[in-house]
Amino acid sequence: DAMVIQNPRYQVTQFGKPVTLSCSQTLNHNVMYWYQQKSSQAPKLLFHYYDKDFNNEADTPDNFQSRRPNTSFCFLDIRSPGLGDAAMYLCATSSQRDLQSDTQYFGPGTRLTVL
Amino acid sequence: AQKVTQAQTEISVVEKEDVTLDCVYETRDTTYYLFWYKQPPSGELVFLIRRNSFDEQNEISGRYSWNFQKSTSSFNFTITASQVVDSAVYFCALSVEGSGYSTLTFGKGTMLLVSP
Numbered sequence: 001d002a003m004v005i006q007n008p009r010y011q012v013t014q015f016g017k018p019v020t021l022s023c024s025q026t027l028n029h030n031v032m033y034w035y036q037q038k039s040s041q042a043p044k045l046l047f048h049y050y051d052k053d054f055n056n057e058a059d060t061p062d063n064f065q066s067r068r069p070n071t072s073f074c075f076l077d078i079r080s081p082g083l084g085d086a087a088m089y090l091c092a093t094s095s096q097r098d099l100q101s102d103t104q105y106f107g108p109g110t111r112l113t114v115l
Numbered sequence: 116a117q118k119v120t121q122a123q124t125e126i127s128v129v130e131k132e133d134v135t136l137d138c139v140y141e142t143r144d145t146t147y148y149l150f151w152y153k154q155p156p157s158g159e160l161v162f163l164i165r166r167n168s169f170d171e172q173n174e175i176s177g178r179y180s181w182n183f184q185k186s187t188s189s190f191n192f193t194i195t196a197s198q199v200v201d202s203a204v205y206f207c208a209l210s211v212e213g214s215g216y217s218t219l220t221f222g223k224g225t226m227l228l229v230s231p
Contacts, residue, residue, distance in 0.1 A: 040223075040224075041223065041224075042206060042221035042222060042223050042224060043160070043206075043219075043221055045218055045219070048218075088158055090158075090160065092160075097217065098212060098217055099148050099165075099210045099217045099219075103150060103162050103165050104162075104219060105162065106152075106159055106160035106161075106162075107159065108157060108158055108159040109158040109159060111158070
């Protein structure tokens with residue numbers, strides 16, 4: 001049974017056209033993360049939510065925003081996608097922010113293409 | 116700052132060969148956690164193992180084994196009798212306790228290709 005679900009799996013958008021990626025989880029975890037992974041690179045954390053508390057990484061561009069309307073759902077909004085934003089976007093969850101006794105569980109990712 | 120180095124970019128083996136994926140980490144923290152994830156072509160990162168810094172016991176899970184050595188800051192991963200289904204990118208990651216939360220620092224990954 002899928003625990004972290006991402007929709008769509010593939011998304012094509014045009015340069016400058018806003019796009020929203022969706023993540024949902026059935027784990028009832030407190031923390032949800034968004035990562036960007038470009039080709040042949042490691043995942044890079046963009047931001048995370050601890051419950052409703054939003055935490056942005058220092059180097060995440062303003063072009064990227066996120067919403068978490070409830071425990072189960074989290075959205076990644078890219079306001080004006082550029083060609084450099086083409087990547088795999090991974091959503092992850094964990095029960096706590098401290099990974100002392102936990103790990104992050106990842107969804108299958110959404111591959112974004114920008115034309 | 117934390118850093119994870121996976122020096123092997125790509126490894127190719129023939130089925131049934133044993134293969135070891137190297138991981139070297141850097142941190143000034145005395146308490147930290149190490150992880151290995153598998154990323155098959157489908158894209159999902161699959162959790163394999165988590166190890167605490169105070170637990171240097173090696174671990175074996177089926178054909179997988181992990182060798183954690185604090186003296187060399189290494190956390191290497193060995194697949195015994197590799198299979199085609201093992202073909203994937205493998206990431207080593209490090210987490211330290213920060214200001215109320217911890218994040219994962221990933222290495223660049225090692226692509227493993229197992230051919231029949």
